[in-house]
Amino acid sequence: MSIFRSVLVASMAVASILSTGCSTDIDVIAPKRDVTIIYGLLEADQTRQFIRINKAFVGEDSAAALARQNGINEYSDAELNAFVHEMEVDGITKTERTWPLTKTTIYNKEDGSFNSDSNVIYYFDATLDVTKLYQLECVVNVEGEDERKVTALTDILGAPASSGIGIEAVRLDEPRLSGNAGSTNGGSDRNKQEVLWVNGVDYAKSFEVEWSDVTGGHLYTSYCRLYYRDFNLTTGVATLDSVTLSIGSRNFEDEAGAKKIFPGISTQDFYSTIARRVDDLDTTVVRNMQRIVSDTVQFFVEVANKELTTYIEVNQPISGVVQDRPEYTNVNGGIGIWASRLVASTRTNSVHTSGRILDNKTMEELLYSNLVNSNDYTKSKSFTRPGRCAILATGPKCQ
Secondary structure, three states: OOHHHHHHHHHHHHHHHHHHOOOOOOOOOOOOOOOEEEEEEEOOOOOEEEEEEEEOOOOOOOHHHHHOOOOOOOOOOOOEEEEEEEEOOOOOOEEEEEEEOEEEEEOOOOOOOOOOOOEEEEEEEOOOOOOOEEEEEEEEOOOOOOOEEEEEEEOOOOOEOOOOOOEOOOOEEEOOOOOOOOOOOOOOOOOOOOEOOEEOOEEOOOOOEEEOOOOOOOEEEEEEEEEEEEEEOOOOOEEEEEEEEEEEEEEOOOOOOOOEEEOOOOHHHHHHHHHHHOOOOOOOOOOOEEEEEEEEEEEEEEEEOHHHHHHHHHOOOOOOOOOOOOOOOOEEOOEEEEEEEEEEEOOOOOOOOOOEEEOHHHHHHHHHOOOOOOOOOOHHHOEEOOOOEEEEOOEEEEO
8 A cells, every 4th residue: 555545544534533523521430339438446345336337429529528518428228237246256157146236426526527517327235245256247228239248257355354244454554553452542552652754853764554465455555644624713614634645556466465565665755745735824924724733644555456456557657668558458348447446544433533643753843844954844834733732942842
């Protein structure tokens, strides 16, 4: 074929295409396909278990705008039936206990990317057996798609209590509770020297936190919380507030049965964190305010089972050069996480009457910043502790 004829054929082909017309519109929205999203963490020491069951959404607006629409990620009653089944340890055999999930609406969700006016969640009431497994089963029937099942299976953290009722309590073994068993803050057998963050004129170097083992626990995250009240002397109104201090997070997967120890904690970080997170208060200017700080600290531990540990570790922020993130879900036919956790703390009643007691020097540094010469982290916070700490003729003193 000659070059002329080749050009002629090509020209005719182009003319033919143009004569049939072409569109420059591109459909950037993929066909809608229902995807079920599960978020459920079962806790053996709770009798009501809450579960989030949502669906993915698509539309022409931005994801941020769509997320603000009420109900866009929620199933209707006709689209979803959900149950929790108690299973034997083989993960196949069901026991005689099954709970249908109850749908409810919450109105106190914190503001965020998604609509917070009202949100649908599901729950069931049960006393969980830590020797069993629990399966979530969702029957999803969305218009235009085949009915399908979404399932997930998890074990439950904890060991049966020796009393036969509930589960074994999680203990804080360090800092140690002084006095007799069952003592409460203010009891005559407590020596007020349980938490030492300052040693003489420097920050304590050997502070550590130690928790008892939780059967099935992998990831342990510990922190403590210091409470204080801003008291308006004119109106008599007291506002309770707190500051949370990080202790650490560790995977103890290979240390089952052993105590969970967080060693070498920087106590200087505690003071610097309080300095950053608590507003200054100048009582020479704001004369009608008094800030009263608790002399006890509440210690917490949050324990995750293997499935939740993997989910958390996979979703940690990426800091390396490679930005690809592996996906993890233990939900069959959907995405998300169905797992178990346990949260324990040292304070089980009033925030002012239990926990671990700060020793005298720790309190002096917290209120007056008079012991460690290099920093005045908390002096501008105007903390007081009536009845224990005062400025005497010889100087500030806590006892």
